[in-house]
Amino acid sequence: MSAAARRQQEARQALVKARVAVHYFRVAPLRQQVEEGLRLASETQRAGEAALRERDVRRMGLAFSLVFIVITIAGLWLLLRARERGGLGTTGPSEPQG
Numbered sequence: 003m004s005a006a007a008r009r010q011q012e013a014r015q016a017l018v019k020a021r022v023a024v025h026y027f028r029v030a031p032l033r034q035q036v037e038e039g040l041r042l043a044s045e046t047q048r049a050g051e052a053a054l055r056e057r058d059v060r061r062m063g064l065a066f067s068l069v070f071i072v073i074t075i076a077g078l079w080l081l082l083r084a085r086e087r088g089g090l091g092t093t094g095p096s097e098p099q100g
Contacts, residue, residue, distance in 0.1 A: 006049035
């Protein structure tokens with residue numbers, strides 16, 4: 003389980019504790035549980051946003067590498083076509099002179 007998922011579970015537990023603290027009819031225990039839950043929720047949200055930024059960076063890296071791979075494949079394909087046509091100074095089997 004990731005740290006963010008663990009924090010999210012802790013935030014859920016804090017919510018349950020806050021609901022229970024409502025029945026004490028005292029503000030201090032309720033405030034403590036609510037503040038703890040809000041802190042955990044904030045941490046979880048920041049972790050989620052960081053994960054989304056990391057995903058975007060990885061996607062951009064994948065897109066750039068894919069573009070370069072396609073360019074390389076296209077260049078090799080064009081080179082092979084040119085060689086098949088006899089261009090680009092290809093050397094075929096040498097014929098015996100004589």
